[in-house]
Each structure stands twice: as C-alpha cells, then as structure tokens.
Amino acid sequence: MTVLVDTVLTNCKLVDVVRRKVVEQDIGIQDGFFILNAAQGKNEIDLHGAYVSPGFIDAHMHVESTMLPPASFATLSVPHGTTSVILDPHEIANVMGIQGIELLYEDAQNLPIDFFFMASSCVPASPLETSGANLSADDLEPLFKDGKVIGLAEMMNFPAVLNDDPEVLKKIKLGLKYGRVDGHCPELRGEELQKYIDAGITSDHESMTADEATDKLKRGMQLYIREGSAAKNLEVLLPAITKENINKICFCTDDRHPADLKNEGHIDNIIRKSISLGLEPLDALAISTINCARHYELGHLGSIENGKQANFVVFDNLNNIQTKQVWHAGRCVAKDGKMVDCVSTQTDWSPSFNTVHLPESLSESSFCIKTELKNIRVICILDGQLVTDELHLEAHKEGNEVLANPTEDILKLAVIERHRGTGNIGIGFVKGFGFSGGALASTVGHDAHNVAVVGDNDEDMFIATQALGKMGGGQCVASNGKVTAMLPLPIAGLMSDAAPETVIKQQHDVLNAAHQLCCKMEDPFMPLSFLPLSVIPSLKLSDLGLVDVNQFKIVSLGIDNE
Numbered sequence: 001m002t003v004l005v006d007t008v009l010t011n012c013k014l015v016d017v018v019r020r021k022v023v024e025q026d027i028g029i030q031d032g033f034f035i036l037n038a039a040q041g042k043n044e045i046d047l048h049g050a051y052v053s054p055g056f057i058d059a060h061m062h063v064e065s066t067m068l069p070p071a072s073f074a075t076l077s078v079p080h081g082t083t084s085v086i087l088d089p090h091e092i093a094n095v096m097g098i099q100g101i102e103l104l105y106e107d108a109q110n111l112p113i114d115f116f117f118m119a120s121s122c123v124p125a126s127p128l129e130t131s132g133a134n135l136s137a138d139d140l141e142p143l144f145k146d147g148k149v150i151g152l153a154e155m156m157n158f159p160a161v162l163n164d165d166p167e168v169l170k171k172i173k174l175g176l177k178y179g180r181v182d183g184h185c186p187e188l189r190g191e192e193l194q195k196y197i198d199a200g201i202t203s204d205h206e207s208m209t210a211d212e213a214t215d216k217l218k219r220g221m222q223l224y225i226r227e228g229s230a231a232k233n234l235e236v237l238l239p240a241i242t243k244e245n246i247n248k249i250c251f252c253t254d255d256r257h258p259a260d261l262k263n264e265g266h267i268d269n270i271i272r273k274s275i276s277l278g279l280e281p282l283d284a285l286a287i288s289t290i291n292c293a294r295h296y297e298l299g300h301l302g303s304i305e306n307g308k309q310a311n312f313v314v315f316d317n318l319n320n321i322q323t324k325q326v327w328h329a330g331r332c333v334a335k336d337g338k339m340v341d342c343v344s345t346q347t348d349w350s351p352s353f354n355t356v357h358l359p360e361s362l363s364e365s366s367f368c369i370k371t372e373l374k375n376i377r378v379i380c381i382l383d384g385q386l387v388t389d390e391l392h393l394e395a396h397k398e399g400n401e402v403l404a405n406p407t408e409d410i411l412k413l414a415v416i417e418r419h420r421g422t423g424n425i426g427i428g429f430v431k432g433f434g435f436s437g438g439a440l441a442s443t444v445g446h447d448a449h450n451v452a453v454v455g456d457n458d459e460d461m462f463i464a465t466q467a468l469g470k471m472g473g474g475q476c477v478a479s480n481g482k483v484t485a486m487l488p489l490p491i492a493g494l495m496s497d498a499a500p501e502t503v504i505k506q507q508h509d510v511l512n513a514a515h516q517l518c519c520k521m522e523d524p525f526m527p528l529s530f531l532p533l534s535v536i537p538s539l540k541l542s543d544l545g546l547v548d549v550n551q552f553k554i555v556s557l558g559i560d561n562e
Contacts, residue, residue, distance in 0.1 A: 005030040006330065008041030012314075015053040017286040018303050022318075027052060029310045032330035036306050051318055054289040054303050055083025055311035055328065056267035058252055059224045060154070060182065060205050063104070063115075064091035064494040065255035065444075067487075067507070070108035070115055071345040072500050076261040078113050079334040080268045081323040083311035084301055085113065086252075086292070088153035088182075090120040094447050095355055095419065095492040097123065097133030098143075105148055107347040112333035114311070116296065118153035118182060119143050121171050125156050125447035128534040128554060129542035132355065132419035132448070137170040144178040150296060151179035154205070156447070156535040158185045159552045161199050162192055169199065176200045180296060186387060186536055189215060197221060203295070205252050206536070207233065208387060213240035217248055222295050224250045225287075227270045229257040230526040232384045234270060238277055246283055250292045257523065259504045268313075271321055281318045345497065352492045356443055358416065358451070358469040359423040367414055367458040369402040369427055371395070373558030376402065377546055378410060379531060379539045381432030386530050390539040390548070391431060392559055402557075404429070404456040406436035412458075415532045416451040416465060417543040418443065418493070424543035428557055430454060430531065434520035438479030439464045440510075442525055443493030445532040450543050452528050468493075475525050477513035485513035 005028040014023045028038025063085070066073050070087075077085075087108070092100035101120070108115035119140045124131035143149045152175025155161060160168040175181040185196055186206035197219055205224035207213040217223050217240065227234040231254060241249055251270045265272070271284045293302025300309045314325035326334035333340055359366075373395065380389035396405035404412040409431050417424040433440075439455025441464035451468055455461040455478075464478035467486060473493025476486040487506040489496050496503045514524050521527065534542050537549040545554045 003028065003035060003038045004040050004042070005035050005038040006041060007043045007045065008038055009052060010044055010046050011049055012047040013049065013051045014304055015051055015282065015285055016304070017054060017282070017290045018305070020282045020286060022051070022282075027304065029330045032310055034304055034306055034308050034310050047314060050314050050316050050324065052304065053285050053313050053315070054301070055313055055326065056081045056271070056288045057084040057086070057292040057302065058082060058267055059086050059250035059292045059295070060088065060252040061085055061254055061256065062088055062091050064089070064492075066258050066261060067489060067495050067503055068258055068500055069345050069347065069349070069491065069495050069497070070104065071111060071343055074111045074113045075339055075343050076258060076500055077266045078326055078328070079323065079337045079339060080261070080265040081313040081326050082266045083113055083326065083328050084298070085115050086118060086296060087115050088118045088120060090123070090153060090447060091449060091494050092352070092492050093120040093123045093133060093135060094125070095132040095449050095494065096352060097135060098139060099351060100492060101143065103347060103349065103352060107345055111343060112328040112331070114301070116298070117149045118151050119149040119175065121152050121154065121175070122156045122447065122535070126534045126552070128544055128547050128552070129448040129532065130417045130420060130422055130424055130450065130544065136167060137174050140171065141174060144174060149178070151175050152181040154182045154184035155201055156184040158188055158196055161196050161201070172200050183221065184535070187212065194219060205254060207237060208385065210237055210240040213237050217245045222248050222250060224252040226252050226254045227273065228253045228255045229260050229523065230255055230530060231386050234273055235277060238274065238279060241279070246287070247291055249287045250295065251288050255526070257507065257526070258500055259507055262500070262504060268321055268323060275319060281321075349491050349497055353490050354472055355493050356418050356451070356469050356473045357421050358418060358465065359421065361423065362416070362462070362465065364458045364462040366425055367412065367427065367461050369557070370400045371402060371558055372400055373560045375559050376429060376557050377539060377555065377559060379413065379428060379430040379541065381430065381527050386533065386536045388531070388537070388539055406456040409434050411435070411454050411456050412461065413452070413454045413531060413541055414461060415445060415541050415543045416453070418450050422543070426541050426543050426545045428541045428546050432527070433524055435514065435517035435524070438477060438484070438517045440475070440477055440514055440524055440528060441465050441468050442475040442528055443468055443473035443489065444475065444525070444529045446530050447533060447535075448542065449493060450532060452532055454528055475510050477510055477517070479513075479517060484516070485510040
C-alpha cells in the first residue's frame with residue numbers, strides 16, 4: 001500500500017545513530033514526525049546524496065551565559081544544527097528566583113528549537129555567598145507539577161549531599177520523583193563520589209582528567225564532556241571513551257558566548273573537533289543525539305525512526321560536518337547558515353530590569369586593603385579551567401596598604417553584593433589576567449551574580465563598578481579614570497534585549513578595550529565570571545570573603561597567623 005505523506009526526502013543518506021551505520025533511504029515526514037516507509041510525498045525534496053542526521057542536543061547549558069534570552073539564542077544556535085537543549089535557568093534564578101525562571105520559560109515557547117527545563121537545585125549555590133533568591137524544595141515543586149521541568153538541575157552543593165543536609169536531600173527526592181537529577185562534582189572521588197551517586201545523582205559535567213571521568217563512568221554516571229567558551233575539556237576527556245561506555249557519553253557547552261556561537265558553532269563545533277581528534281563520526285553523532293535523548297527519557301527525539309519528531313540536520317561531509325539545512329518538527333527552519341524566518345523575543349522583560357543595587361556608601365576607598373600581615377592568599381587562574389590554585393605570596397605594600405602588583409601579574413579582585421543592599425564587599429588578589437592600567441567589571445559572576453571587578457588601581461575599579469550600576473548590569477572596562485567600553489545586560493544583569501548582532505558588537509568592544517590594557521586572555525570576562533563560584537575548587541572570592549572550596553569555608557586574606 002502506497003503511503004502518501006506531507007514531505008519525502010529522496011536521494012539521501014540516513015545516519016542511523018542507534019545502529020551506528022549509514023543507510024541510503026528516503027525519509028518521509030507527516031505532521032512533523034518521521035514515516036520511513038512512505039513511498040510518495042506531496043512535496044518531494046532531492047538531497048543529492050547528502051547525509052541526514054538527527055538534530056543535535058546540548059545535554060546541559062545555561063542560556064543566560066550566552067547573554068541572550070532563548071529566542072535570540074535560537075537565531076544563533078539553530079543554523080548550526082541544534083534542535084534541542086537541556087536548560088538549567090540557574091543564573092536568572094539566583095537573581096530573581098521563580099519569577100526569573102518563569103520569564104525564561106515564557107520566552108522559550110513556540111520556537112524552532114526544543115528547550116527542556118531543569119529545576120535549579122542550588123539557589124544560592126552555597127551558603128558562602130549572597131544571592132538574590134533562595135529556592136527550597138517546596139518552592140520548586142510547582143514547576144514539576146506544572147510539567148515545566150523534567151528533572152533537578154546540577155546539584156553543585158556536593159558537601160551538603162555528603163553531609164546529608166535534609167533540604168538538599170528533599171530536593172533530590174523531588175527530582176527523582178519526576179525525572180533525573182543532574183550532578184556537579186569536580187574532583188570528587190572514592191567513597192565520597194559513591195555516596196553522591198547513591199543519593200540518586202546520575203550525571204556530571206565537571207571532570208578535569210580522563211582518570212576522573214573513567215572513575216565516574218565505571219560507577220554508572222552519565223559523563224557530559226563540556227566544551228564551552230571558558231571550560232574546554234574535550235581533548236583531555238576523549239581518551240576516557242571506550243566502546244563499552246560510549247553510550248554513557250553526552251556533549252554539552254555549559255556556557256557559550258554569542259560570538260563563539262555565531263562564528264564557531266554550538267554542538268556542531270564539538271562534533272567537528274572530536275572527529276579531528278580521532279573520534280569516529282558516527283560515534284560523535286550518537287553522543288550528540290540519541291545518548292542525551294535516552295538519558296533524559298525523551299523518547300520522541302534523538303534518532304530518525306518511525307513516529308519520532310522530525311528534527312534533523314542535512315550536511316555533505318561526514319568527516320567535516322557543516323550544516324546545510326536544519327529541520328525542526330518537520331519544517332525547514334534554517335538553510336545555509338541562516339534562519340528561514342525571523343525569530344525575536346516577544347517577552348516583556350521589564351520585571352527583570354533594575355536588579356543592580358550597589359551600596360550607597362560605595363567609594364574608591366571601599367577597595368582599599370590595610371593590614372599588618374606580610375603574606376597573603378592569591379587566587380591563581382588555570383588556563384581553560386574553572387578550577388583555580390591557591391598561592392601564598394608576599395604582599396605588595398605601601399605602608400600597611402596592600403596594593404596590586406601588575407608587574408608580577410597580581411591584580412586586586414572585589415565582589416560586591418548587588419541584590420539585597422547588604423553592603424558586603426569581598427576583596428582579594430588574583431594572578432593570571434596579565435593586564436595593567438585599568439579595571440574590568442561585570443554583573444555576571446557565577447552563581448550569585450554579584451558585581452565582580454578586577455583591576456590594578458582602586459579608582460578604575462570604583463568607576464567600572466559605578467558604570468554597571470547606572471546601566472542596570474553588564475560588562476565594562478575603565479582606564480585612566482573613565483569608562484572605555486560597555487556591554488549593557490539589562491535583563492537581570494545577565495542578558496541583553498538587543499539583537500544578537502548588537503550584543504556581539506558590544507562584546508567585541510569590551511574585549512578590545514581589555515586587550516588595549518595588554519590583557520593576555522582572549523576573553524577575560526569569562527574567567528572573571530567564575531572567580532566568585534564558591535563550589536569549584538580551590539580558592540574563590542564571594543561577597544563574604546575568600547572561599548576555600550575544599551574546606552567549604554571562608555578564610556582570611558592573610559596567612560601569617562595560620
């Protein structure tokens with residue numbers, strides 16, 4: 001019997017990610033779903049021998065880190081073949097709580113990409129910082145009951161899991177009742193890792209070495225290999241993949257900047273890079289599609305099979321995947337690197353404006369550090385990693401005032417609480433930025449997103465911080481007593497309501513201004529945003545002070561008396 005469908009793709013090579021093979025077969029589409037036994041279509045499209053793969057899935061990301069709301073993010077990611085994203089709205093939740101999650105969820109509807117929300121588990125990420133909200137299990141439960149989330153997002157507070165914190169365990173139980181519980185456990189090993197897993201946590205994206213990744217895989221965890229704009233773990237972790245564990249591997253970006261999305265790509269960039277590093281193309285495609293769909297029990301996605309949603313990518317070269325067409329729910333939504341139809345945010349973001357509240361008493365002197373101590377703790381940035389080292393160095397002083405020492409690449413770092421008007425200011429020192437003659441400031445400071453500012457003099461640090469307050473959040477550079485570049489992020493101090501092209505241009509301007517200070521980093525705002533992250537070792541800085549993440553406590557700047 002001849003089956004007539006809406007569309008038939010002819011002369012194509014179907015990438016079967018389940019059986020890891022390529023099959024020459026026509027592909028039928030009816031009402032947005034695949035029908036493989038179709039003989040005729042009202043619309044027949046000859047693909048001239050091109051490959052057809054399931055659409056790519058990002059296993060874990062924070063859309064706020066692209067500095068774009070979901071609709072704008074779609075315009076950059078969909079042309080690169082991304083048709084589904086597992087999204088943790090953790091960043092906006094730490095600023096605005098449930099209201100922020102609801103705004104993000106609203107903007108993610110009716111787009112040519114599927115957003116699957118996870119409920120943010122750590123708001124705040126830890127008790128060692130001040131965030132704009134505090135979400136309990138009871139606060140999160142309505143999101144599960146309404147079907148807005150499919151599981152519990154990364155449980156970053158692993159010390160609380162290990163210590164059997166009742167509220168944290170209640171959140172995990174809630175996540176398991178409705179779906180999966182994602183993990184976040186950098187450098188956790190042995191019995192502690194097993195206890196973390198036994199709590200019901202099924203995945204991790206924080207492995208730093210192949211040995212660590214292998215340990216987690218052997219214990220049954222789903223391993224997300226992260227390749228974002230800041231943390232790049234792909235090359236180090238690829239050796240952990242074997243034929244026995246490959247079904248337990250997914251790709252994720254976690255945090256990706258808009259210029260990188262536009263110019264380099266999204267999951268397709270990770271696929272190309274993994275293939276260039278020796279991974280078999282069909283394995284790379286399976287990792288990017290069916291593995292993630294299976295893990296999150298998204299049975300309608302991840303492969304080209306009868307009855308599944310027709311999300312797919314068309315390309316010519318299996319060894320160098322460059323998308324020619326992207327289809328979502330049976331409709332061509334991107335072609336030759338561009339969206340077929342214009343997509344823009346329709347959400348009223350006004351409730352998310354004006355979220356930066358600096359202390360009224362803030363002044364240049366607020367950044368001054370005076371002490372009789374001779375030796376201090378210094379945060380040391382590690383290239384391409386979110387983890388840091390702790391250095392013990394002699395303080396650079398004039399009298400009893402501790403100063404930055406740019407000739408030795410030691411800059412001053414401050415984190416200023418911006419949500420509750422507490423007046424909290426944590427101050428320390430950091431090595432690794434390599435610039436002088438100015439300051440960089442940002443309201444993107446994971447995870448509480450307080451103001452993070454780094455510089456070699458108090459005047460420019462104060463000016464840069466004040467500029468963020470006036471523009472309602474964002475990133476800026478100050479030098480010689482004036483602001484030299486700004487990237488406004490009025491949506492919760494995290495995202496822009498401007499067009500992606502405008503955001504990319506503004507980001508280029510602040511990066512160029514940073515490079516004018518001879519900053520040696522390609523994008524210094526990315527490591528700056530993670531220096532307040534109090535759940536990734538070793539030494540970080542929050543508004544409450546220096547955080548020894550390994551001991552999970554606030555420690556002093558000086559070390560003379562320890």
